[in-house]
Amino acid sequence: MAQVIGLAVLNLVLIVGLAPLAEGVMRRIRAIVHSRKGPPLIQPYLDIMKLLAKEDLVPEAGMVWQIGPTLCLGAVLMAALLTPLGTPPPLAFAGDAIVFIYFVALAGVAIILGGFASGNPYAYVGASREMMMIFSVEPVVAIALVTAAVKAGSLSFPEMMESYAAAGPSVSMVFAGVAFLLALQAQVGKLPFDIAEADQEIMEGPFIERSGPGLALFKMASYAKMLIFGSILVQIFVPLPRSGLWPVDLVVNFALVGVLVVVVGLVNAVNPRLRIDQSMSYFSRIVVFVAVAGLVFASIGA
Amino acid sequence: MTPVQAVMHAVVLLVLGAVVTAVVSRSRSTCAYLALLFVAAASALALWGGAVRLLSSELAPAPATVAAVSGIGASLTLAVDRFSGFFLLIIGVIAFLSTLYSTSYMRIYQREHPARFYPILLLFFAGIIGVVTVRDWFFFLVFWEFMTICSYFLVIYDKENPSVLRAGFKYIVVTHVATILILIAAVVLWHTAEPHSFSFAASAQAMGKLAETTPIALHVLLALWLIGFATKAGILPFGDWLPDAYPAAPSGASAAFAGTMTNLGVYGLLRIFVDLLPGSQFSTVWGVAIALLGTGSIFVATLASLSQGNAKRLISFCIIGQMGYVFLAIGMGAYFMSSNPTLALVGLLAGLFHLMNGVFYKSLLFFTTGSLRYRTGVGDLGMMGGLARLLPVTALMAGIGALSISGMPPFNGFSSKWLIYQVSVIGGIGFPLFLLFGLTAMFISLVTLAALFKYLGAAFLGQPSQHVAHLTEKRNDVPASMQVPQVILGLCCVAFGLFPMLPLTAVYRAVTPLTTALSGTTLSGALGTSALGLTFTADGAAAGVWHPLASTVALGICMAISYGIARMAQAPSRVVPVWYCGVDLPQRLGHFHAHGFYEPFRRAFERVYVTTGTPKTAYPTTLAKIFDVDAWLYGPLVKAGSRVAERFSRSHVGIPQWYLVWQVVGMVLVLAVLFSVMR
Numbered sequence: 001m002a003q004v005i006g007l008a009v010l011n012l013v014l015i016v017g018l019a020p021l022a023e024g025v026m027r028r029i030r031a032i033v034h035s036r037k038g039p040p041l042i043q044p045y046l047d048i049m050k051l052l053a054k055e056d057l058v059p060e061a062g063m064v065w066q067i068g069p070t071l072c073l074g075a076v077l078m079a080a081l082l083t084p085l086g087t088p089p090p091l092a093f094a095g096d097a098i099v100f101i102y103f104v105a106l107a108g109v110a111i112i113l114g115g116f117a118s119g120n121p122y123a124y125v126g127a128s129r130e131m132m133m134i135f136s137v138e139p140v141v142a143i144a145l146v147t148a149a150v151k152a153g154s155l156s157f158p159e160m161m162e163s164y165a166a167a168g169p170s171v172s173m174v175f176a177g178v179a180f181l182l183a184l185q186a187q188v189g190k191l192p193f194d195i196a197e198a199d200q201e202i203m204e205g206p207f208i209e210r211s212g213p214g215l216a217l218f219k220m221a222s223y224a225k226m227l228i229f230g231s232i233l234v235q236i237f238v239p240l241p242r243s244g245l246w247p248v249d250l251v252v253n254f255a256l257v258g259v260l261v262v263v264v265g266l267v268n269a270v271n272p273r274l275r276i277d278q279s280m281s282y283f284s285r286i287v288v289f290v291a292v293a294g295l296v297f298a299s300i301g302a
Numbered sequence: 303m304t305p306v307q308a309v310m311h312a313v314v315l316l317v318l319g320a321v322v323t324a325v326v327s328r329s330r331s332t333c334a335y336l337a338l339l340f341v342a343a344a345s346a347l348a349l350w351g352g353a354v355r356l357l358s359s360e361l362a363p364a365p366a367t368v369a370a371v372s373g374i375g376a377s378l379t380l381a382v383d384r385f386s387g388f389f390l391l392i393i394g395v396i397a398f399l400s401t402l403y404s405t406s407y408m409r410i411y412q413r414e415h416p417a418r419f420y421p422i423l424l425l426f427f428a429g430i431i432g433v434v435t436v437r438d439w440f441f442f443l444v445f446w447e448f449m450t451i452c453s454y455f456l457v458i459y460d461k462e463n464p465s466v467l468r469a470g471f472k473y474i475v476v477t478h479v480a481t482i483l484i485l486i487a488a489v490v491l492w493h494t495a496e497p498h499s500f501s502f503a504a505s506a507q508a509m510g511k512l513a514e515t516t517p518i519a520l521h522v523l524l525a526l527w528l529i530g531f532a533t534k535a536g537i538l539p540f541g542d543w544l545p546d547a548y549p550a551a552p553s554g555a556s557a558a559f560a561g562t563m564t565n566l567g568v569y570g571l572l573r574i575f576v577d578l579l580p581g582s583q584f585s586t587v588w589g590v591a592i593a594l595l596g597t598g599s600i601f602v603a604t605l606a607s608l609s610q611g612n613a614k615r616l617i618s619f620c621i622i623g624q625m626g627y628v629f630l631a632i633g634m635g636a637y638f639m640s641s642n643p644t645l646a647l648v649g650l651l652a653g654l655f656h657l658m659n660g661v662f663y664k665s666l667l668f669f670t671t672g673s674l675r676y677r678t679g680v681g682d683l684g685m686m687g688g689l690a691r692l693l694p695v696t697a698l699m700a701g702i703g704a705l706s707i708s709g710m711p712p713f714n715g716f717s718s719k720w721l722i723y724q725v726s727v728i729g730g731i732g733f734p735l736f737l738l739f740g741l742t743a744m745f746i747s748l749v750t751l752a753a754l755f756k757y758l759g760a761a762f763l764g765q766p767s768q769h770v771a772h773l774t775e776k777r778n779d780v781p782a783s784m785q786v787p788q789v790i791l792g793l794c795c796v797a798f799g800l801f802p803m804l805p806l807t808a809v810y811r812a813v814t815p816l817t818t819a820l821s822g823t824t825l826s827g828a829l830g831t832s833a834l835g836l837t838f839t840a841d842g843a844a845a846g847v848w849h850p851l852a853s854t855v856a857l858g859i860c861m862a863i864s865y866g867i868a869r870m871a872q873a874p875s876r877v878v879p880v881w882y883c884g885v886d887l888p889q890r891l892g893h894f895h896a897h898g899f900y901e902p903f904r905r906a907f908e909r910v911y912v913t914t915g916t917p918k919t920a921y922p923t924t925l926a927k928i929f930d931v932d933a934w935l936y937g938p939l940v941k942a943g944s945r946v947a948e949r950f951s952r953s954h955v956g957i958p959q960w961y962l963v964w965q966v967v968g969m970v971l972v973l974a975v976l977f978s979v980m981r
Contacts, residue, residue: 008856012860012863049871052867052868052870052871052873053871053873054873055873055874055875055876056873056874056875056876057875057876057878058875058876058877058878059877059878059879059880059881062690062691062763063698064690064701064763069864069868070861070864070865070868071861073860073861073864073867074857074858074860074861074863074864075857075860077860077863077864078853078856078857078860081856081860091852091853091856092847093835093847093849093852094835094847094848094849094852094853094856095847095848095849095853096846096847096848097846098720098723098724098744098846098848099711099720099847099848099853101744102709102710102711102716103711103853103857105710105748105751106710106711109705109710109751112755112759113701113755113758113759113763116755116758116759116763116764117763117764118880119688119763119764119765119880120880120881120882121765121882122883124759124764127755127759128900131751131752131755131900132900134748134752135745135748135749135752138744138745138748139741139744139745142741142744142745143741146727146737146740146741149727150727150730150731150737153728153731153840153843153845154728154843154844154845154846155723155724155727155728155845155846156844156845156846156847159843159844203883208881209880209881212873212875213867213868213869213870213871213873214868216867216868217864217867217868220867295734295737295741296734299730299731299734299737
């Protein structure tokens with residue numbers, strides 16, 4: 001029990017604490033690509049602190065509106081508790097890969113319902129797009145994780161990690177990992193897939209009416225997703241040798257996630273935004289050619 | 303009182319109630335409250351009978367024969383085994399709640415007579431109770447037909463509306479084709495049985511005999527049964543009547559249909575494929591077929607629901623999708639019956655648990671659409687908006703129902719879908735088709751979510767449309783008799799999500815006595831020993847875990863942390879008008895029309911479910927020509943007659959000299975004839 005609580009606190013502190021830093025790195029990369037100097041690395045921390053202190057403007061005094069940001073960050077933190085960070089996931093006894101997928105979807109639910117509740121037509125457009133992005137991306141994530149589950153014969157994250165470390169690299173897992181990597185950009189809402197927010201056309205979409213602490217929570221949730229999905233990619237789809245010492249595994253994990261942050265940041269800096277239909281056809285191709293291919297290889301044992 | 307006696311009393315009470323309510327139907331409220339009284343008593347009896355049987359250790363109760371038609375080997379034999387008991391529990395709950403709901407809801411039909419609703423509703427429940435307790439195909443079909451006819455009259459209750467009559471016609475034609483298929487199968491088995499008998503026990507023996515002598519005949523029979531029961535369950539492509547018929551019926555009746563009648567398709571399916579059919583290669587083959595049908599329905603119906611503009615129609619399509627999940631799980635269970643008892647058990651458990659959860663959220667969602675109609679008078683999503691201000695409790699319950707039906711943790715739909723995914727992934731290792739089915743089911747649960755978001759977003763949230771704007775100014779939720787059923791079902795959705803082990807134990811007790819294939823399995827062996835969490839164990843290794851209570855508590859703590867972060871700086875808050883980018887827009891222009899939801903996605907999938915109108919039966923053209931006497935007899939006769947008359951009329955020129963000439967000529971002619979004759 002003490003171990004579970006200790007691990008849980010560690011996961012939450014690391015995810016909440018490091019997520020804005022990852023965002024800061026991405027902003028700096030964007031600035032470098034643009035030949036700008038860019039903000040300091042700690043700028044996202046300052047943004048969040050500023051937002052937390054600012055006045056909260058409420059267009060609709062409904063319950064759904066009020067609960068939106070809390071539920072969104074809560075669900076993301078819950079997903080963080082199911083995520084292995086080199087250490088075993090603290091809530092491994094309470095949920096497996098499917099539960100993880102659905103808690104991530106629950107964060108999307110909070111964004112969408114919060115958008116609807118604002119009563120702003122731009123929020124409706126954004127929420128509708130957010131739903132379509134979930135349609136496009138979640139199947140890729142689900143197929144990749146199911147591929148890992150088929151290889152391991154189990155849906156729980158620790159079993160998947162152990163089994164992959166024991167069995168060594170395989171064709172199916174490479175396909176699944178590539179599919180997951182290709183979906184990562186959209187999971188964290190970065191260009192070319194920040195279609196739901198699209199600040200230049202629909203003004204942050206579902207967040208258009210948000211200000212102050214509510215907006216801060218949504219931003220924290222969005223930053224945290226980068227670390228969560230990065231860690232899942234590193235832990236489940238990369239056959240890492242385990243040192244046996246958890247601090248070492250933890251550092252290795254975050255070093256590799258850092259590499260992913262740089263990659264995502266670069267892609268974010270050099271791409272224009274896609275339209276929603278383009279992104280849907282892009283992901284349908286990934287589903288068919290990469291993710292399903294991985295699954296087929298896994299079912300024939302490769 | 304034994305469970306069988308309780309059930310018989312319930313049926314008698316319902317029939318008696320139908321007579322009494324028909325007699326007093328002059329007064330609307332007396333009729334409604336008397337109907338409620340009778341249904342309450344019958345429900346209590348059904349619940350008591352079901353609960354006693356589920357809790358007792360007696361596995362195979364002796365059937366009680368009430369009447370016999372000895373000439374054809376049919377007998378009215380009743381028995382309540384645990385599986386029937388499980389369905390009696392569901393029927394008892396839904397019958398009472400939907401009647402309670404109807405007592406207020408039916409006030410919106412001021413022009414229709416209540417005698418066309420309550421007596422028929424009571425008879426409908428009597429038919430359903432009969433279907434799940436009878437042990438003889440002949441009387442099974444009698445009750446089945448009785449239930450179908452009653453439901454037809456409930457569907458066409460709003461008879462002034464031509465689209466309702468069309469839906470009712472489609473419903474009765476399609477379901478009767480299905481009944482005929484079941485009848486054919488039953489008669490063939492009757493013929494095979496020695497001596498000829500309609501009883502279930504004789505059918506089981508006859509099936510065993512056919513399996514050895516003519517397996518192809520048994521395959522055909524199983525196909526007939528599958529199509530027949532799938533039609534009743536609303537599985538596509540056979541269940542195409544459902545999205546027309548459910549929206550047509552009054553909401554209380556729609557909820558009763560969704561909660562009881564469609565599930566009887568699953569009841570029949572399990573009776574045939576698990577209870578009567580011995581676990582063999584037949585269940586393996588037909589398990590795949592059932593799972594395939596289920597997955598097809600999940601995919602097609604749920605995608606079709608995205609494009610619906612009417613609230614009840616949207617939910618009807620989602621219901622077909624949910625029935626698809628049940629079929630998928632049962633199909634997988636049947637597939638593994640002869641090879642892997644653990645997976646078979648979990649598959650069947652998942653299917654029946656999902657069915658049970660479906661009863662709650664499907665009925666709940668129909669109740670909420672009825673409440674919207676009751677207060678606003680509209681059913682089109684595009685004409686609603688912002689109604690959470692008018693109906694806050696209904697909106698909350700619709701939210702719970704939406705999250706349950708789309709399988710969001712920690713609501714009940716997630717627990718049962720989680721089991722279905724486990725079986726499909728772990729079972730899919732040996733049979734990869736199930737992986738595909740399971741992934742489709744996972745993807746479509748998100749589409750269900752999107753469809754229900756369309757419902758929530760267009761009806762309850764956002765800005766009101768001009769049709770309902772005047773209503774949203776003050777809170778005016780529906781009366782208590784409509785509120786209570788909604789709240790009870792909503793609480794059931796939450797409770798069964800948080801404590802899935804309790805309903806799963808009931809389902810386990812209901813399903814294991816059906817077949818010997820499951821006799822070596824235990825609930826704790828498949829789903830862990832914990833009373834709160836589920837640990838799915840396949841082949842001795844833990845394959846997946848879901849601990850709803852721990853997860854919910856953890857989610858609560860995470861949300862508390864988030865709330866703490868938000869309140870850290872004690873930021874003040876202020877109510878402001880909605881910001882339309884600086885433009886001063888009137889409220890009605892801020893209304894986002896429901897038809898705009900998910901446009902690109904819908905366009906990508908619009909070919910999946912093509913709505914064709916009801917096919918017009920073409921009248922044979924030759925027959926038309928023969929019956930068209932005007933065209934070939936009277937028409938030409940009249941034409942010829944008038945032509946002759948015209949010729950004659952030309953001779954009437956009005957000049958006297960000409961008439962004298964005619965007379966002279968005529969006289970000469972007459973004389974000439976006379977002379978020639980007399981000579």
